[in-house]
C-alpha cells in the first residue's frame with residue numbers, strides 16, 4: 001500500500017508494534033464478514049419467501065387441496081402420515097445405500113481391474129457403456145421379469161444407474177497419476193501393488209469423490225425410478241410407491257409430503273458426500289484447501 | 293574400456309561406478325536422440341551434461357535410470373545394480389501432494405518395505421541436510437518452489453545411493469534461489485561424497501558445480517567435448533569470482549556455441 005496515495009491511513013500506535021490497518025483493508029474485511037453471513041441468510045430468505053408466496057397463491061386463488069395443497073397442509077399431512085411415510089423412507093434409503101455401496105465396490109473394483117489389465121478393459125468397458133447409455137426405465141421391466149426378489153431387482157436398477165460415474169471417474173483418476181512420479185516408481189522398482197497403493201489410488205481419490213457425489217444422487221433416482229416401474233409391492237414399499245398410491249387416490253397433499261421427503265433425502269445425500277469429499281481432501285487437494 | 297571411452301583418469305584414480313559403452317538411442321519415429329555415447333562415471337564425480345535443447349540430455353538420464361533401453365550399446369553398473377543405487381531429481385519437484393514432507397522422503401524406503409519408524413532417523417537426517425527438518429509434517433503445497441526442490445533432493449539422498457541423477461533441477465527457480473541451492477548442493481556433496489550427473493542449460497551452473505563438464509551437440513545427440521574443472525571443493529563465492537572460473541566458463545561457452553549452428557559460429 002502506498003502511503004502517499006492513501007490519505008486516510010490509520011496508523012495503529014506510536015510504537016509501531018500494532019497492525020497497520022488502512023481504510024481499504026477494513027472495507028475488505030467487512031465485505032468478507034458480510035459475505036460469510038449472506039451465504040447462509042440469502043438462500044434462507046429466498047426459500048422462505050417462495051414458501052410464503054406458494055401459501056398466498058393457494059389462499060388468494062382458493063385453489064382446492066386436491067389440485068395444489070398449501071405448504072401448511074403438506075406439513076400437517078407429513079405429520080399425520082408419519083408412520084407410513086417414514087417406513088417407506090427407510091425402505092428407499094436402504095435400497096439407495098445398498099446400491100451405492102455396491103456401486104462403490106463394483107466401480108472402484110472394475111476401475112482397478114481396467115488399469116491393471118488392458119485386456120479386461122477391452123472386454124468389459126463396452127458393457128459398462130451400454131448399461132450407462134440405456135435408460136433405466138427401459139431395462140427395469142425386464143429386470144423385474146427375470147429377477148425373483150423385488151429387493152434385488154430394485155437394487156440392481158439403482159446400482160446400474162449409480163455405478164458408472166464411479167467407474168468412469170476412478171478409471172480416469174487412476175490413469176492420471178503424475179508421469180514423473182510413475183517414473184520414480186519404476187526407478188525404485190515398485191511392484192504393481194505398491195504402485196497402485198502409493199501412487200494410483202491416492203491420485204484417483206479426488207476423482208473418485210467427484211464420482212461419488214454424482215453417484216449418491218443417482219442411486220436415489222435409480223431407487224425411486226425402479227420402484228415406479230416395479231409398481232405395487234405390498235410390504236416394504238418405498239416412497240415412490242407411496243407417491244403412486246397417493247396419486248391413484250387423488251391424495252395430493254400426501255404426494256407432496258412424500259416428494260418433500262425424497263427431495264430432503266437427496267439434499268442430505270449430496271451434503272454428506274460433499275462433506276466426506278471435503279474432509280478427505282482438505283489437507284492437500286486444490287479443490288478443498290482454503291487460500292489466503 | 294573401449295577405444296571410444298572418453299574418460300580421462302582423474303586425480304586420485306577413483307573407482308568407476310558406471311560405464312556407458314557406445315550407446316545409441318533411436319526413437320520409433322527414426323529420431324536419433326543419442327549416437328555413440330560413451331562415458332565412465334567414477335565414484336565422487338560431479339558430471340554436468342550441458343547442451344542445447346533436444347540434444348538428448350534427458351534421454352541419456354532416462355537410459356541410465358533404466359526407464360528405457362538403449363537401441364545399441366550397453367550400460368554397465370560396476371558390481372551390478374542394486375535396488376538402492378539410484379536417486380533421481382526431476383525438473384519438477386515431483387512430490388506426492390497427499391503426503392507430508394517426511395512421508396515423501398520415506399517413499400524410497402517404503403517401497404523396500406521399511407516402516408516409517410525404522411528409518412525415521414535417516415529421513416530426519418536427510419531433511420536436516422537440506423535444512424527442512426522443521427517442515428517434516430508440512431504438505432508440499434505449503435512450501436515454496438525452492439523448498440519443494442529441497443524435499444526432492446532429500447528424497448534422492450535418503451537411501452545414500454551410489455549415483456544421483458538430476459535433470460535441470462533448478463531450471464524453474466529464480467536466480468537467487470538457484471544460487472543458494474547450488475551452494476547447498478555442493479556442501480551436500482562434500483558431506484555425503486555423492487556421485488552426481490547433473491543436466492543443465494546453464495554454462496555458469498555447470499562450471500560452478502562440476503568437476504567434469506560434458507558438452508553435447510544435437511542431431512544426432514553426442515558428446516563433443518569433456519572439460520575438466522580442477523578447482524577443489526568446497527567451492528564458494530571465491531570460486532565464482534575467480535579468473536579460472538571465468539576462463540573455463542568462456543571455454544565452455546565457446547564450445548557450446550560452436551555446436552549450435554555448425555559452420556556459422558566460426
Ligand SMILES: Nc1ncnc2c1ncn2[C@@H]1O[C@H](COP(=O)(O)OP(=O)(O)OP(=O)(O)O)[C@@H](O)[C@H]1O
Pocket residue numbers: 319320321323324325343344345346347348349350351352513
Ligand atoms: N519418447 C520420445 N519419442 C520420440 N522422440 C523423443 C522421445 N523423447 C525424446 N525424443 C527426441 O529425442 C531428442 C532428445 O530429447 P531429450 O528430451 O533427451 O532432449 P534434452 O536434451 O533433454 O532437451 P531439453 O534440454 O529441452 O530438455 C529430441 O529430438 C526429442 O524430440
Ligand SMILES: [Mg+2]
Pocket residue numbers: 349350351459
Ligand atoms: Mg530434458
